[in-house]
Structures are given as C-alpha cells and as structure tokens.
Amino acid sequence: MRAHLVLVVLIAHLVSFASSLSQGSLVVDDNGTQLTYTDSGAPSGSQSYTTIFAVHGMGFNGGIFSKIQALAPTRRFRIVAVNRRGYAGSTPLSTFEQNVILNGTAEQRSEFSQTIGVELLMFMDTFIQQHDIPVFNGDRNSDGGVALLAWSIGNMAGLAAVAHIVDVPEATQSRLAARLRTFIMQESSSNALGLPAPPQNWVPLDISDPTIPAAHQYTAFAQWVSAYFDHGNLSSKDPNVISWVVPSSFTPFTVFNMSRSQYDSIVDTTDNPALDADQLALTSALEANYRASNFNSTLRSILPHMENWFITGTRSASFGPYCIWVVEDDNAAAGGGFVNFKTIDGVNHLMHWDFPELSVSVYQSMIFS
Template sequence: MSTSTQLESLTIDDDVSYYYFDSGAVPGNTYTTFVFIHGMGFNGGVFKKLFPLAAAHRLHIVSLYRRDYDPTTNFRDADLAGLISGTVEGQEGFLRSQAIEIATFLVTFARQQSIPPAQGTTGGIALIGWSLGALLTHAVVAYLDALPSNILSDLGKYLHTMVSHDFEPDVKYRFNLFYEWATAYFAHKSVTSGNIDDLEFNKFSEKTHAMHELSSEELAEFTSVKTFGSSDTLILYTQQDVCKTVTRRAIFNTALAQRFLPNLRVRYMSGGASPGVLVWALYELGKCLADPKPNYGPDAETARDVKFKFQTEGNHFVFWDEPEAALGQYIATINL
C-alpha cells in the first residue's frame, strides 16, 4: 500500500534520530496530538489509515518508528547490553533509557511544532502504545523521575493521557504464526463480563484476517522480521518482575504520582475480537485497582486516574480494517 505521506525525522541527541509519519498540522489551537508507539514486528506505518481522518476530528496524528525499525537509529550493542544481561537491573535500565528517549521525542516535537498545551483532554498529547509498544509507554510514566528537569517540565505541559491498546507482554510465536494470530478475529461470547470462560484464546473466527489484501512486497513496508527476531524478542522476554515494577511505578506508586505529572490520566482498551489473552490481561489488571497489594507490594495503592474500556468491536488491527471506528474508540477511551 503506497502513500504520498513522507517519513519525517527528529534528532533527540547527537547520534539518535527517530522517524515518524505525520498527518499534518491542524490550523488553530484547539487540536489534540495523538502519538502512536507500534508493537512487535510491525512498524509505525500500520497506523497510516488513521491519517486521512485526523483533520475532521481536530487531531494531529503522529506514528513513531521505534528504535531498530529503519530508518530510525538502530540499537547499538551498548544499548542492548542490559537486555542481553537478563538481569532485573539491566532490563529495567533498558526500559528507563527508552522512556527517556520517547519523552524527549515528545517534548522536542511539541516545541518544534508549537502544539497547543493540554487543557484537560483538549490540546497537548495523548501517548498511545499498541501491543508491545504499551510496555514502552508504561515505561515513560514509570520513569518520569529519571527525566532531565527541562524535559519533565515541558512534558507536564503537554502529556495528559497515556493509553495502552491490547497489551500483554508474553507472546512467544515465530513471526509467521504471530502474524496469523495477531491479525485474526476471535469470536468471544463477551468481552465485558469479566469471565474468562467467555473469552476465546485459540480458535479464530472465519472472518478474513486484517491486512490479507497486501502482497508480500506491500506487507514488507509495514513489518520487520529482523527486528521481531532480535531486539523485540529480547524486549518480549523481559522478566515479569521488571514488568511488575514498571506497572507499579506507573500507576500504583503514590509518591511518584503526586510528585510527577499528578494529573496524568492512564487508560486501557482492548478490541472486541482481539485475542482472548489480551482481554484477560486487562481483566486481571482491572482487579488490581481495587486492591493492588497482593500483586504489587504492601505499599501499592492506585495512584493515578486509571480507567478501562472494553470495546465490543474490532480486532487487534482495528485501525487497519476499521480506521473510522478505531479513531472513535481511541477518542472515547481518552475521554473516559
């Protein structure tokens, strides 16, 4: 699928540049910027069907290419050392460094584009992490205390909401199997009941998979098997203790939340035909809001404005098959 939209670039330090697709500026000061962080194996191009719809909704949509997804700067050996070490300290250090880079991108972009500051959920930035990308958006919130003061102060002016879309960091498939699984539709009895027996984890519905219309050459524009099998696999195997630490720091640490961006809103959403494991992950996290201590430690408390939206329609790639519906879902989730 070719498009006239061009990749733009933004350098965040002397040797790291991030590339991104941009739907284009919106006239005036009453628009909101959505910044998407893509998942595993699929690059930022997967969100481009949302771009033609942005202006009508007073939105400025940006789709970031993560590190190791060309042409964004690839990871160097030193960048991956913490992940490769397999230690809690090393893996947490990697996520902290990525959080700093993404936050720096957001602030630098906001300054260069002169986007309007946040006023509630209008203006500013909503940061949306899809699939594995949600681990990195969580990290941004978790490690606000690691940001340089000049980045933190401006981030507070712009970032009003962090959204996680279909997040579960435990998918252990090779790419072809993963692609089939992730693009499928799952016929659940109910995604709102909170009952695991109402979810389908393995059997696909007969509905045609997302992206089925693309040739292998066209699909290659949106994917990277190389990164799927290298740095993303390292990220995927981040220890559960590290993932818990990131979540605890992001939404269950009162001291951090009160000191750093106390008005930041955190939202979770899943598709009505997404894989059951992704819906169930949100069920389980939702239960922790009432009492996070058993899972996140004796000092854990729900420290931020956290809400969940279980969509009744759309699969894991709703933004590709049903972009208008997807944009409505994102808007509704952010405005909860």
C-alpha cells in the first residue's frame, strides 16, 4: 500500500511538472522557420549544470521527454526538448520540401538534409546565447556545456546537425565547439542512418505490410514501437535471435501506460510521421551524415570535446538491437574508438518514459565519462 501511494505521488508530481515546463519557439533562419520547444529550466540556485538538447522520433513529439525533464533540476541537468519540423507547432515542411524528399535530385536531397541539420544547430546556438549556457572546460567529471540526444528517427536530424557543423557561421561553430561534449544516438534504425534494413525487418507500415489500412498505420506503429520484445541472446549478434514482428505477451506497451490526455498531447498520427517515413528515402544523404558525424576525423576535430555514443535496450523493437551491431562493426572497421556503446537491460524503445530515473542515470554515465 505504501509503495502504491509513493507511485501515485510520483506520477502526480511528473504530470504537474510537465504542465509547468517553460515553452517557446526560436526562429532558426532568415525565412522565419521556427522550432518549438519545452525547457526544464536551469536548476534552482545552481550555476553549474549541463544542458541536453533532446530530439524526438517518429510519431511522438518532444513531450515524450517530459518525465526526464521533471528529474533534470535535481540531477544538475537542463533538458530542452526540441520539436522537429511539423511537430507541436514547429514550422511544417513546405510543399516544395516535400516534393524534394520524394522526387528531388541527389543534390536537392542533400541540400534538404543540410538544411534540417543547420536548423537544429542554429536552434542550439540561439538557445545557448539567450540563456548564457556555460562552456565545457574539458573535464569529463565537471558540469557545463551541452549534449545532443537524438532518439529513434530523430537521429536523421541529429546526425545532419553534427555533419553540417562546417555549414554554419564561424561564430556559431565556435560557440558549439566550446560546448558540445556528448552526442547520444539512442535507438536509431539502420535505415535512419542511410544503411540497408535487414531482410527480416518488419514494421506496421506500408513499407513492410501494404495490407494495413493507411488511416491506421501510425496508430499501429505507435503501439508496436512502444512494445516490449522477448529477444534471444543478443550478444550473439545473430539476427535470428531477434523477435522481428511479435511483441511480448506479458509486458504492457508503453502507450498503454499513458493517460488519454498524455497520449493525445504526445502521440502524432497525422501527416508528420508519414513525412518522417518518406525521408528514409534520402539514403545517400543520411549515410553521408552518419559516416561524417562518427568516423570523419577532420570533422570530429572541429568538435574536440564531443564523445559519441550509441545506446539501445534489450527489449526494444527489432531495429534498435540490430542497428547497434551495425554501428559496432562500422566503428571497428574504422579503427575503433569513434563511438562508445551501451546496451540497457530490460528497457524498450521508450526507456525515457517508462524508466525516467534509469534513463537520466544512463545519460549521466555517458556525459560525465
């Protein structure tokens, strides 16, 4: 009974905090493009903290990070959840941009990807200037600086940002170079990196199963991707041990733990996830961003403090456990030491919602390592 009461009080606190998050938007280019965000704020009475810019995935807006934002002030973090284009009030993709994604030349598609990355960089730089975010002194055990956390298909934007650090004004580049200490790739799929999906890959979308009615695909996806899966021995790196399609029958999906109001405010099943899925066709640009952000020593030298991580959960949807193997192999082929890896036992794709305390501790272990 006591444990139940504590849980009720904790949930009430998290719900109350989520409603009190600071909200805003920043203009990120001369065209008036805006990205909206929520901000946990600087820890009270503390001059020493680290800022995390968190980028959401497909079908879930930045509200999916509200639980870790609630914990941020007590962990010397400031967490800013950025809404990508089209989500939660951020400027939608234009008709021209949508056409480039579907029908553009290789050059146009590369320019579009660059634009998405530069927009995120300019958001971070503008926020840094407005809030006087401190520099990172190079001591991994100290506070200060910023981390970039890209989750799921949000890695398309995160990787584009790091890859195009050379395409922002020199002053912006300098400010980010003095602050960006960690880049976390959480639960990306291989095709979000511009790499092939394995033949066993399946998602409840028309790219895998055209029999699913279009009107229900992204509702089905939101459920499936938030499920828990019972994989085999993942240390074997054998694709046959992965449960590619069927979730566990014994653990509720994450979205089933949301209230109706939470679901309605966070889950997006409109055009935005469809546009995200379309961007997976930008294969060449996505792979170029992935390889530059992780394995290009010249580019990495521009961000001298940045350490890269790839993390996944042992009960996540198939693409997470598979993708970490792909990145591990690429890291080894590049000579090693470019990317660090962490697999979290027992968590699924939405770790930061179901296990916010654990998630913040995991981020701490990477940012302060």
